[in-house]
Amino acid sequence: MYVATKGGERAIGAAHAWLAEVRRGNPDLPELTAAQVEAQLGLAVDRVMAEGSCHDRGLAALAVKQARGDLIEAAFLLRAYRTTLPRFGASTPLDTNAMALQRRISATYKDLPGGQVLGPTFDYTHRLLDFCLAAAGGSPGGAPEAEASTAPSPRVTEMLAREGLMQREAPVEAEPGDLTREPLSFPADRPLRLQALARGDEGFLLSLGYSTQRGYGGNHPFVGEIRMGEVAVGFTPPELGFEIDLGDITVTECQMVNQFKGSRTEPPQFTRGYGLVFGHGERKAMSMALVDRALRAEELGEAATAPAQQQEFVLSHCDNVEATGFVEHLKLPHYVDFQSELENVRTMRASVEAGR
Amino acid sequence: MSTPLLTAPLLTARDLTLHFGRVAALDGVDLEIHPGEVVAIVGESGSGKTTLLRVLSGLMRPDGGEVSYLGQDVLGMGEAARRRLMRTEWGFVHQNPRDGLRMAVSAGGNIGERLMATGARHYGNIREQASHWLTRVEIDPARMDEVPARFSGGMQQRLQIARTLVTLPKLVFMDEPTGGLDVSVQARLLDLIRALVADLGLAVLIVTHDIAAARLLAHRMLVMRHGVVVESGLTDRVLDDPQHPYTQLLVSSVLAA
Amino acid sequence: MSHDPGYNFAYLDESTKRMIRRAILKAVAIPGHQVPFGSREMPLPYGWGTGGIQVTAAILGPTDVLKVIDQGSDDTTNAVSIRAFFRRVAGVATTERTAEASIIQTRHRIPERALREDQILVYQVPIPEPLGRLEPRIAETRRMHAMADYGLMHVKLYEDIARHGHIATSYSYPVMVNGRYLMSPSPIPAFDNPKMDQMPALQLFGAGREKRIYAVPPYTSVKSLDFDDHPFRPIRAPQTCELCGSRDTYLDEVLTDDVGGRIFVCSDTDFCTERQAVREAAE
Numbered sequence: 011m012y013v014a015t016k017g018g019e020r021a022i023g024a025a026h027a028w029l030a031e032v033r034r035g036n037p038d039l040p041e042l043t044a045a046q047v048e049a050q051l052g053l054a055v056d057r058v059m060a061e062g063s064c065h066d067r068g069l070a071a072l073a074v075k076q077a078r079g080d081l082i083e084a085a086f087l088l089r090a091y092r093t094t095l096p097r098f099g100a101s102t103p104l105d106t107n108a109m110a111l112q113r114r115i116s117a118t119y120k121d122l123p124g125g126q127v128l129g130p131t132f133d134y135t136h137r138l139l140d141f142c143l144a145a146a147g148g149s150p151g152g153a154p155e156a157e158a159s160t161a162p163s164p165r166v167t168e169m170l171a172r173e174g175l176m177q178r179e180a181p182v183e184a185e186p187g188d189l190t191r192e193p194l195s196f197p198a199d200r201p202l203r204l205q206a207l208a209r210g211d212e213g214f215l216l217s218l219g220y221s222t223q224r225g226y227g228g229n230h231p232f233v234g235e236i237r238m239g240e241v242a243v244g245f246t247p248p249e250l251g252f253e254i255d256l257g258d259i260t261v262t263e264c265q266m267v268n269q270f271k272g273s274r275t276e277p278p279q280f281t282r283g284y285g286l287v288f289g290h291g292e293r294k295a296m297s298m299a300l301v302d303r304a305l306r307a308e309e310l311g312e313a314a315t316a317p318a319q320q321q322e323f324v325l326s327h328c329d330n331v332e333a334t335g336f337v338e339h340l341k342l343p344h345y346v347d348f349q350s351e352l353e354n355v356r357t358m359r360a361s362v363e364a365g366r
Numbered sequence: 367m368s369t370p371l372l373t374a375p376l377l378t379a380r381d382l383t384l385h386f387g388r389v390a391a392l393d394g395v396d397l398e399i400h401p402g403e404v405v406a407i408v409g410e411s412g413s414g415k416t417t418l419l420r421v422l423s424g425l426m427r428p429d430g431g432e433v434s435y436l437g438q439d440v441l442g443m444g445e446a447a448r449r450r451l452m453r454t455e456w457g458f459v460h461q462n463p464r465d466g467l468r469m470a471v472s473a474g475g476n477i478g479e480r481l482m483a484t485g486a487r488h489y490g491n492i493r494e495q496a497s498h499w500l501t502r503v504e505i506d507p508a509r510m511d512e513v514p515a516r517f518s519g520g521m522q523q524r525l526q527i528a529r530t531l532v533t534l535p536k537l538v539f540m541d542e543p544t545g546g547l548d549v550s551v552q553a554r555l556l557d558l559i560r561a562l563v564a565d566l567g568l569a570v571l572i573v574t575h576d577i578a579a580a581r582l583l584a585h586r587m588l589v590m591r592h593g594v595v596v597e598s599g600l601t602d603r604v605l606d607d608p609q610h611p612y613t614q615l616l617v618s619s620v621l622a623a
Numbered sequence: 624m625s626h627d628p629g630y631n632f633a634y635l636d637e638s639t640k641r642m643i644r645r646a647i648l649k650a651v652a653i654p655g656h657q658v659p660f661g662s663r664e665m666p667l668p669y670g671w672g673t674g675g676i677q678v679t680a681a682i683l684g685p686t687d688v689l690k691v692i693d694q695g696s697d698d699t700t701n702a703v704s705i706r707a708f709f710r711r712v713a714g715v716a717t718t719e720r721t722a723e724a725s726i727i728q729t730r731h732r733i734p735e736r737a738l739r740e741d742q743i744l745v746y747q748v749p750i751p752e753p754l755g756r757l758e759p760r761i762a763e764t765r766r767m768h769a770m771a772d773y774g775l776m777h778v779k780l781y782e783d784i785a786r787h788g789h790i791a792t793s794y795s796y797p798v799m800v801n802g803r804y805l806m807s808p809s810p811i812p813a814f815d816n817p818k819m820d821q822m823p824a825l826q827l828f829g830a831g832r833e834k835r836i837y838a839v840p841p842y843t844s845v846k847s848l849d850f851d852d853h854p855f856r857p858i859r860a861p862q863t864c865e866l867c868g869s870r871d872t873y874l875d876e877v878l879t880d881d882v883g884g885r886i887f888v889c890s891d892t893d894f895c896t897e898r899q900a901v902r903e904a905a906e
Contacts, residue, residue: 019703089664094630193659193834196762322760332832335669339749342671342701346694346731346890349876350793350812353858358787446770453774468778472785475778482781483774489784489850511785 033078047071056260056289057081061330062088063190063209064095065259065288082211086331102244102253106263106286107165109239113290116166117233118267124163129238130290166234167265167282176280177270196322203305203325204298208287210328212294218318219300227304227316231283234267238290262287264295268303270310281310375400376537376569377440382421382431384593391417392428393593401536402567406584406601408574408616414593415573416541422571423458423539424448435537453483457530461542463522466529467514473500473525474510480533499528503558520551524558531562540572544579556582577616581605589613626714633680633713639663643681643836647827650838655800656768657751662834672705673831675728675747679709682743682827683726688716690724695732695873695890702730721893731794733815735872735894738824740841746809748830751837753797753807773805776848784853793858799846800839808845814857814873819845862887867898 034041048055048071058070062085070088077083113129116122128134170176186201194202207215222228240258247254266283270276283303285295304318317323327333375398384392391414399405407415420426422433424440433440435451443451452458460466467476474496478486486492497507503524505517514522523543530538543559544552560583563570574580580587581601588598589612597610608614626632633640639661646660665673683689689709693702697719705728706717718724721734730747738744754764757775767773776797783791796813800806808816809828819826819839826839839845847855860874865886872894874887889895 018698019707022700022703022707086664086668090666093663093665094634094636096636190663191661193661195659196760322762326761331664332669335671335673336749336832337670338668339670342730343694343699344731344810345875346812346873347794347810349860349874349890350814350858352876353860354791354793357789357858358791361788445766449770449772453772471778471782474785475782478781479774479778482777483772487777487849487851489781490852492781 033076042075044068044071044075047074053290054079054081054084056287056291057212057294058084058088060288060291060294061085061209061211062092064088064092082330082334086334089331099245099247101256102246104241104243104261104286106237106241106261109237109241109261109263110258111163111237111239112260113238114163114235115233116235118166118235122166122169124161127163131292163237165265167267170234170267170280174279176267177276177282179282194325196325197308198321198325200302200306200309203321204284204286204302206325206328207285207298207301210298211330211333212291212297214328214330214333215297215301216293218304218324219297221316222300222304222318227307227314227319229283229300229303230269231266231300231303232268233296234265234282236262236264236292236295238262238292260289262289262291262295264292264299266296266299266303276310281306373400374436376403377422377433377435377571379422379433380431382418382428382433384417384421384426384428390414390593392421392431395431395590395593395595397422397588397595399537399569399571401569403586404563404568404570404572404584406572406574406580406587407590408577408580408587409590410575410616413590415575415590417593418590419539419541419571419573423452423456453480454533455536457533457535457538459523459526459530459538459540459543461545463514463519463526466526467522469515470513472511472513473505473517476514476525476529477532480529484533495532499532500525502562503528518551519547520555523547523555527559527562531566531568534566535568537569537571540570542574542576543572544574544576552576552579559583577605589616627711630712632685633683633709634665635663635677635680640681643677646836647678647681647838650827650836651825651840653804654839654843655798655804655806655837657830657835657837659834660836662831665831667704667708669832670749671701672728672730672747674829674833674836675730675745675831676705676708676829677831678745678827678829678836679726679728680713682745683709683713683715685713685715687725688718688723690718690721690727690893691729692727692732692734692891692893693730694875695734696892698892719893721891731810731812732873732890733811733818735889735891736897737818738822740823742824744822744824744826746811746826746828748807748809748828748835749832750795751807751828751830751833751835753795753805768804771803773799776805780848780850784850789856790849790853796855797848799848801843802846805848806837806839806845812858812873813847813855814859816845816847816855817857821845860887864889864895864898867895867902869895869898 048067051074054074055067055070058073058081059065062070069091073084073087076087111127113131114124114127116126167176171178189202189205194206240260242258243256244253245256246252264285267280268283270279270281272278281303283299285298285302287294287298301318301324305321305324307314307319314320377399379395379397382392382395395418407418409415417426421428427441474493477496477499478492481492481495496510500507500510505521505524514525517525544555547555556579572583584601586599587601587604588595589604589610591612597604597608597613604613605617608617631637642661646658650656650658662674662677665676667673667676691702691706693699696702709715710717721727721736724742726743726745727734728745752764754767754776757779758764780790792813794812795807795810796816798806798808798816798819808819821842821844823841825841828837849855860876862874863870864872864874866888869889873890875890876885876887878885
């Protein structure tokens with residue numbers, strides 16, 4: 011007699027063993043090390059740290075390896091690990107003014123104090139497959155090194171603000187909320203929105219940012235400044251009472267400059283969209299800045315009609331660990347509910363037949 | 367048309383003010399409406415009349431002044447109380463029927479919503495009421511299970527009125543109810559509203575820029591300009607013998623047209 | 624049995640468990656009301672029971688006996704996986720017998736055997752908001768709950784009857800708890816709804832991704848929404864269980880070939896096994 015398919019512990023065990031085998035791939039080839047991933051797939055590692063919301067390059071590299079290069083799965087691994095970590099406190103705010111710049115560009119001025127620093131970028135490469143990279147061995151000649159500049163690189167947005175043309179962000183003394191501890195509630199204030207966006211999915215934010223450029227909530231953006239480099243992380247342990255330096259991390263920051271026509275209380279001026287992510291994540295930082303500005307529509311008295319301007323829509327769907335879990339849960343058995351639907355549809359069909 | 371007997375006012379507003387930046391949307395507005403009375407608020411777009419309606423119905427907070435309904439402080443009452451009022455003793459008819467209807471819900475469901483929100487739990491009775499109200503607003507009850515998206519603009523507006531009146535409210539706010547309709551359709555709708563209002567003894571506060579509509583429906587009218595009520599009185603008196611230059615201009619422009 | 628020393632008992636640290644227990648207490652105090660909680664990222668994906676797992680982790684003690692079911696069965700993949708998780712990180716005893724369990728975590732079913740006062744039923748909830756399909760904005764649905772403004776839900780049921788002649792909701796069928804809060808029973812079949820009413824066991828609901836916990840305390844009224852002239856009607860396949868002969872339990876339809884052959888068997892595998900044993904003993 012037919013017996014319903016059973017999952018069973020043995021089947022699951024076998025599936026996991028198979029996964030491990032496929033992950034390793036051809037055993038004749040050398041095994042990829044986490045250190046290699048960390049060094050040579052650095053942008054993947056950066057993305058996993060950003061969306062995994064945990065800054066640890068070694069663990070992120072391990073996650074990329076374990077996830078077979080599936081970056082959302084890797085971010086998920088990092089998030090689950092993050093849950094088990096004890097929390098000591100919050101760092102002092104990062105001072106990105108004091109960043110050791112690797113890259114700093116502005117699209118709003120031809121030149122500016124501190125200059126344009128291109129840094130390691132794909133921007134001007136021709137996207138031609140480089141078959142030299144397919145051949146093993148060989149290392150690139152080193153990049154020429156310039157004297158480290160000591161000139162300060164002031165913020166474009168700050169220069170505008172001094173002239174009264176850029177809206178100043180009101181400093182908030184209150185402790186910002188923490189969406190990893192308290193669930194998001196709506197309306198969410200800007201610090202919470204920025205937190206959600208900073209760990210949000212790059213692809214989702216990219217598309218939303220793109221949609222604002224195509225007229226769905228347009229806000230006439232200019233890249234005021236993108237900067238990428240190392241900043242110090244400071245922490246003040248309560249038992250010491252003074253700030254200590256925990257070390258440096260690499261972050262990418264984007265400040266978009268957007269036009270604003272003025273409102274009941276504000277004169278016409280530029281407003282800011284802000285993006286900040288772990289590592290070198292320029293696309294994500296820019297997208298985040300576009301979406302941040304779009305989400306300020308209500309605060310600035312603009313009509314909030316486009317998807318990118320609706321905070322419940324954006325914030326409830328930008329987290330890829332939540333999204334992937336819920337989409338993929340459709341793989342789980344649903345036969346009990348489906349059975350109810352079967353009976354339901356049969357009943358409805360019967361009543362339609364009877365009515366004919 | 368006769369003026370209703372003098373009774374205690376249903377809704378009273380005193381000294382309402384509201385500013386948008388430097389623009390005064392409401393500037394010291396007073397208003398009273400009695401049971402069974404139809405009051406029209408007329409003026410050009412931007413005169414503050416829609417803002418006044420929103421403030422009176424509690425949808426918008428003024429900068430100053432007070433609104434009371436049967437002795438209750440409308441501005442001070444909690445949202446729960448205001449919502450309860452809005453689904454029982456008050457009604458709101460929007461200019462665009464899409465704002466007042468659920469477009470994906472059948473005509474019967476639209477009418478039944480207020481009944482169900484106030485505790486009706488008998489499907490058959492709800493259907494009966496819906497059928498009755500469709501007839502009253504001159505929609506074929508056979509179309510009860512159709513969604514309003516398939517109705518013409520005039521039908522949608524009549525459906526919105528049926529949906530609002532099904533709980534027999536005491537006071538109905540109407541915001542340009544004939545606004546988006548063809549002239550011939552407007553006339554029919556105005557007739558219908560007039561008949562229903564008289565039958566049910568409703569108090570109606572209607573905002574319109576259409577002087578002819580005001581003359582047809584309203585016992586009294588208020589003329590608004592730049593947030594100020596420049597003239598008010600019995601409809602016939604205001605229209606036949608306008609005192610304020612702006613009212614005179616309004617009336618003459620209708621006559622000229 | 625001991626638990627994996629690499630993790631705290633039941634995975635979560637004690638302060639997180641306390642936070643969840645506080646949310647549970649609040650939920651029990653306001654039956655049917657959704658309490659927001661600081662849901663953590665768990666090592667299982669969202670939508671796969673992270674809410675139920677966190678609730679279970681927060682209430683689990685070393686002497687508890689845990690049963691995990693999915694679709695009524697102890698042997699479906701996700702039930703196996705969650706049971707294995709708790710064996711590893713909490714080292715608790717597990718069982719497939721409903722009668723022996725002190726905590727039962729479930730997805731999509733309520734066991735057929737009546738539960739007792741000394742048992743807790745933990746539901747995995749994908750979407751806690753019963754009004755969500757009608758009104759997607761959470762800020763607005765919270766307001767509707769606060770005002771007990773539930774007319775819209777009845778409009779949905781009205782539309783079902785107008786269109787299909789009966790209420791065409793067969794699972795996640797909304798219930799009114801303690802006469803006050805509209806609640807989603809999670810995607811259990813409507814057939815199971817009556818079991819929630821006046822249940823002696825405590826019922827806890829965890830939604831991890833949506834970060835909500837809610838509860839039905841023991842012996843609380845749980846009524847499925849309906850109309851006086853269209854009363855609530857639990858749906859089940861009208862057949863008899865092929866294995867135990869049951870006529871009053873919820874059945875799964877199993878296809879036996881590709882030309883329309885099918886049999887019906889109990890979805891609650893433990894209950895079915897028990898009935899088969901009783902039947903065999905009688906023969």
